[in-house]
Amino acid sequence: AATEPLKVMISGAPASGKGTQCQMLVEKYGLVHISTGDLLRAEVSSGTEIGKKAKEYMDTGMLVPDEIVTDMVVSRLSQKDVREKGWLLDGYPRSSSQAGSLERMKIRPDIFIVLEVPDEILIDRCVGRRMDPVSGKIYHLKNFPPETEEISARLITRTDDTQEKVRSRLETYKRNSDAILPTYFDLLQKVDGNRPREIVFQEIDALLQKIRTDAVKFKTLE
Numbered sequence: 001a002a003t004e005p006l007k008v009m010i011s012g013a014p015a016s017g018k019g020t021q022c023q024m025l026v027e028k029y030g031l032v033h034i035s036t037g038d039l040l041r042a043e044v045s046s047g048t049e050i051g052k053k054a055k056e057y058m059d060t061g062m063l064v065p066d067e068i069v070t071d072m073v074v075s076r077l078s079q080k081d082v083r084e085k086g087w088l089l090d091g092y093p094r095s096s097s098q099a100g101s102l103e104r105m106k107i108r109p110d111i112f113i114v115l116e117v118p119d120e121i122l123i124d125r126c127v128g129r130r131m132d133p134v135s136g137k138i139y140h141l142k143n144f145p146p147e148t149e150e151i152s153a154r155l156i157t158r159t160d161d162t163q164e165k166v167r168s169r170l171e172t173y174k175r176n177s178d179a180i181l182p183t184y185f186d187l188l189q190k191v192d193g194n195r196p197r198e199i200v201f202q203e204i205d206a207l208l209q210k211i212r213t214d215a216v217k218f219k220t221l222e
């Protein structure tokens with residue numbers, strides 16, 4: 001039986017592994033990955049008005065104002081590919097008002113995943129993170145080094161990945177994250193993100209498979 005495409009939210013502190021898991025999920029499930037951090041960084045690097053405004057907040061680890069971020073997400077969610085393939089929302093909603101905006105539009109996920117990783121590990125992950133500007137792939141100097149010299153030579157570091165800025169991003173996360181949980185308490189799945197990325201993926205993969213199986217069973221019963 002045909003089922004609705006999957007709708008997934010993934011949350012967690014800075015460097016808890018959201019982007020890494022999303023890349024693996026996109027590969028397996030073909031969902032459309034919507035990362036507010038990536039969308040905002042694209043605006044910053046193109047030098048748009050939105051990008052100029054957003055940069056001030058991103059550089060201090062604060063949340064970019066809701067009206068900027070929410071408009072971006074809502075317009076992306078309304079596009080045809082998202083409706084057909086399903087979505088994977090990474091880093092949004094990040095506050096109760098953002099969650100409220102989606103609720104008012106009746107946009108709800110099938111599952112709300114929270115990746116849990118201890119603070120001291122998060123700092124090391126951020127400081128060691130490198131991005132490949134060509135493929136968009138996320139690496140870590142120790143945990144997940146690039147495959148070739150050529151990739152290694154072109155890697156870039158995010159400007160907000162300094163120790164000081166990571167601490168401030170972590171504070172922002174802690175101030176806002178709990179307030180979202182009541183909205184999604186019935187869909188909440190906490191996943192231990194402090195394990196090798198393939199193991200974390202196996203657990204998330206199993207959770208998504210279960211949603212699909214349950215949906216098929218439910219349809220058959222109808």
Ligand code: AP5
Pocket residue numbers: 012013014015016017018019020021036037038040057058059061062063064065066069090091092093094098125126128129130138139140141143144169193194195196197198200
């Ligand atoms: P955003 O880009 O979303 O940053 P973040 O939440 O701080 O998350 P990160 O991208 O840093 O980490 P991640 O969890 O994706 O980890 P990754 O997989 O890369 O947001 C940036 C800024 O934009 C915010 O500060 C804010 O200003 C603004 N913003 C964004 N959304 C907003 C919103 N909704 N409202 C308002 N403002 C918003 O992994 C990290 C590193 O760890 C990598 O090096 C990776 O290789 C390594 N790693 C990953 N998994 C593992 C593992 N299992 N074991 C070992 N190493 C691992």
